[in-house]
Amino acid sequence: MRKRWKIKQVDEELKERLSRSLGLHPAVSRVLVARGIRCEDEARRFLEADLSYLHSPSKLKGIDKAVKRIKKALDKREKILIYGDYDVDGITGVSLLYTILNKFTDNLTCY
The missing domain is CATH 1.10.8 (Helicase, Ruva Protein; domain 3)
Known part of the structure; x- marks a missing residue:
């Protein structure tokens, strides 16, 4: 087609x-x-x-909960999975989050 x-x-x-x-x-x-x-x-x-x-990120629904969970995972050296869509904004978001979190841990996986 x-x-x-x-x-x-x-x-x-x-x-x-x-x-x-x-x-x-x-x-x-x-x-x-x-x-x-x-x-x-x-x-x-x-x-x-x-x-x-830009809008303040603090206005994103659930952001406080997400930040606390990521901080806990970093503190406990837990493995972190970053999951995103296969569209442009999903890939960009995963790339940015990976780049930032990789400065604090190498225990990351992306999907």
Whole structure:
């Protein structure tokens, strides 16, 4: 079965306005509009990402419990399994967590 790319239709006027106002290539502004970005400020915030835009990790559900469990495993020298999805964010998350935890223990496994 062959897959076919479907190019999402976007507001051409908005695309052109973002291209002109921000000095972007039309292909870049097309992607921004397709992602739901509707104004110059939203585009700048997306393109000029800053750590201050991130949500606090302390707001993640269950994070306190997870941190305590990881700390306990490190203290007791238990083996730690890092499990993640096979998509881009899953692989990235596993890689980051492995890189950080590997500074404290070599008793790690990834799946």
